[in-house]
Amino acid sequence: MTDLITSIVINAAIVCAGIIGMEFFVIAFHRYVMHGVLWRIHHTHHAPTKHPLELNDVFVAFFMSIAFTLLLVGGFTSWTFLVGVGVAIYGTAYFVMHDMIIHKRFLRQPLPTNRYLQAVYRMHMAHHRHVTNDTGEAYGMFLVLPRYWQRTSAS
Numbered sequence: 001m002t003d004l005i006t007s008i009v010i011n012a013a014i015v016c017a018g019i020i021g022m023e024f025f026v027i028a029f030h031r032y033v034m035h036g037v038l039w040r041i042h043h044t045h046h047a048p049t050k051h052p053l054e055l056n057d058v059f060v061a062f063f064m065s066i067a068f069t070l071l072l073v074g075g076f077t078s079w080t081f082l083v084g085v086g087v088a089i090y091g092t093a094y095f096v097m098h099d100m101i102i103h104k105r106f107l108r109q110p111l112p113t114n115r116y117l118q119a120v121y122r123m124h125m126a127h128h129r130h131v132t133n134d135t136g137e138a139y140g141m142f143l144v145l146p147r148y149w150q151r152t153s154a155s
């Protein structure tokens with residue numbers, strides 16, 4: 001019985017590591033790749049558009065391919081599968097938060113008054129104020145830096 005509990009705790013910890021690790025991977029990838037060599041693709045997300053699709057959406061496919069690769073590469077009993085579950089959970093949460101709640105894709109609700117959601121929104125709007133690739137801030141999504149919790153700081 002304790003073996004079962006131990007393995008559940010270890011498996012859950014690996015999934016959590018996948019989720020948390022993705023936030024840091026995204027911060028680095030967004031900062032140095034999307035705002036670096038692939039800025040030509042990502043700038044379509046920083047420019048206002050009326051079109052429902054952006055070239056930037058190829059990154060959704062890219063992150064999905066990472067999740068699928070991890071899910072499939074080692075089989076269901078491998079640690080890579082568990083990391084893949086974490087990546088898939090993170091990717092889904094990112095899409096709901098970034099695309100649906102913040103940018104109102106497929107969702108027309110006003111932003112909830114929840115303090116955390118407001119802070120995430122404020123931080124991401126601060127990121128969007130930058131329209132060139134060399135200056136910027138707030139490349140993450142869920143880890144809200146302290147200064148964005150203040151209502152007066154931005155947005």
Ligand SMILES: [Zn+2]
Pocket residue numbers: 030034035042046127
């Ligand atoms: Zn950006």
Ligand SMILES: [Zn+2]
Pocket residue numbers: 045098103124128
């Ligand atoms: Zn955005």
